[in-house]
Amino acid sequence: MPLLLSIFLSCQNEGFYFQDEARARLEGPYEWALGTDSLDYSFAFYPSSVKETAMNMTLFIMGEATANERLVKIEVVKGETTASAEQYSCPTEISVPANAYSVPFTVVLKRTSDLSSKNVRLRIRITDSGDFKAGVVEQNGFTMKWNDTLSKPRNWDELNEFFGAFSLAKFRFIIDTLGIGEFDTNTMTWGQLNNYRIVMKNALTAYNESHPGNPLKDENGQLVSF
């Protein structure tokens, strides 16, 4: 008899903690975060006209959905954040509708001029809202790092034939004109790259004609040429 009782007691289902309290967790956009709790982003390879980008985040609840709307609170972790308030926008509260298990929301990263020479970071995390507490440690917060630092592509030697000698000003002009910043010689044909070269030559001519006496120069004061 005691043996039977002990067997029953050992089989008693122990409740997991999230069944007792509603909790929430965060996931970042997979194409940038790749399932991790952080992402890195650079504005450098996008045309200058791009001033901000939206990161599509997802809030997941842990536990059962309810028939009433609830609230999740998000805070910026000041000790782990170097971005200024002008460099991002992030909601501080997220409404979880009735019967919902997840809610999408957006964090906007902004392109400011100082980013051309430095990285900034933003860390957000879930705080207790009364309706929800933070969930699993690995996903109760999310970190975003971004910059606008242009650098010489590693395959520029292969691009020399089409774009000539590298300079940051030239590369920025290429990106702004073509709208792309990556040129893969393994997937792009000679014809396509040559087409880019012709387009850039025409664009440079048009630029210099529209800036008489002030042709495009690079960071070293040299005339940009293709």
Add this chain to the structure above:
Amino acid sequence: MKNIYIFLVVFVLAVFYSCYKDEGNYAYLLEEQVGIIEIDTTGNTDRFAFAMTYNPGDTIRMAPRVKYAHPENLKYAWITYPHPYQAEQIGNAMVYPKADTIARTLEVEWEVTHEPGRYNSGLLVTDTVRGLTAQIQFSYFTVNKPGARAGVYLLSEYNGQSDIDFYTSQLCLIYGGDNLVPNYYSQTSREGMLPGKPLFISYGQDYYYVFTESGGYRLNTAGLELMEEWNQMFYNAPSYKPQALNYINNCEFLVNDGKLHVLYTNKTNDRKFSAPIGGDYSASSFLTDRTRTSYGAVTGAINSDQVIFDEKSLGFSPYFSMATEIGEFMNTDPDAYINAKRLPSNPLAIKGGEGGKTYAIVENEGKPYLYILNFYNVIDDGDLSGNGINSVIDLSGCRDIRNMKFFEANINGTAFFYATEKGVYSFTPSSGQTDATTIYECTTSEEVTCISLFAGHAGGGFPTAGAILWIGVWDESSKTGKLVEFEIDAYSGLARRQWGAMFAPTHSNPHITTGFGKIKSIATKF
């Protein structure tokens, strides 16, 4: 009594039967007594007829010999079947396709109508009385895809739409005979005609380019199948205003809306033309077909891939290999006969001429002149005149030259040809003549719609390259088109029968072929 009558009836019948002539029936004879059926092609010049390559519409002829004791009882069946001969799945069964019977006579003369591909063939001979059979099989023959056919492709108008007629002539030795297939494109592609009236047709590296008023099309040589339309031919398609296209120096050059576009075929490409080559220019519809040579090349010669005429500056400009901009020739020497960088006016016509030179018909102070320039295998020393003191020829005596609609010259001779709507004329600067020679005059209801010289620019076509002038003529009263083919002397520009007696003995000069649409442009393929 009754028995007597029965006996008499039987007797009479027996008499009749005994008088019946026994013609003999060899069906019961042994093989050694009848012999076997022997099929023999030894010594026949046509014995390889079923092992060759044909185009749809060609005729296969073979006349084997059969040796047998009773040829009157034989029946014949020529059959073809796919090569390699493989079973196909039909339902749950693997079935060998049935053979086609193409003839039932001993001698076969069969017009090729099979789809492109390879076919085995054979002759079955059967004795209809004894059932004895014999057969002979041949190696496979090949039916070409339509677009691969060497010949003349004529872009013609049919009721406001465009189609390609196909033509060959005995006079073009390389084509091997006379042939006409109207509506070749629409029949072959089964896509119907191309929308819009024709503009021009050209042959690139390995494609046909067809431009109509409605759109541009790249067709392959396999079956004249559509590869790309206009918008797909570019990384960024410009507005549609095609002027000219040719293929030289491993590059397809296209002039559209006054700008040059390039597609280097010896580099990896996406079959797309480039953005417009840079520069402040407006290209005319001229593209040269000769810029440099590897045989007897002059050291330091102009090494451009193409030469255009800029209607803005009224001058010729080079395009150097893989450049991003149109280039410039050297400043013209003041003593040069012609200033290639600045002509007196926009030419009425420009074409490649004798020996790679460039002929331009130019008006100067109200008078027409032939300007002969040379950019081919010469050094740019500031004088690109092509014929020294005779680089500028007065054409005032040339009838109606200011009203010309079409112009042709060719590398094979000094003569050029021009046409108004009502006539075709020739002139040569090498004879000293001062007026043009009339080659063809239209009737009241006719108009000239196109002229072209066989292999005048592309090279090839020996020995009649440059010696055949085609004139497209449209008869408005009968609503029919015809091709007037002249054998001409490339130097004198006169109609002259030189090769015709040998290659085209059945042709007169001119040789006229009817049955076309309104011919607007001609491209030849070898």
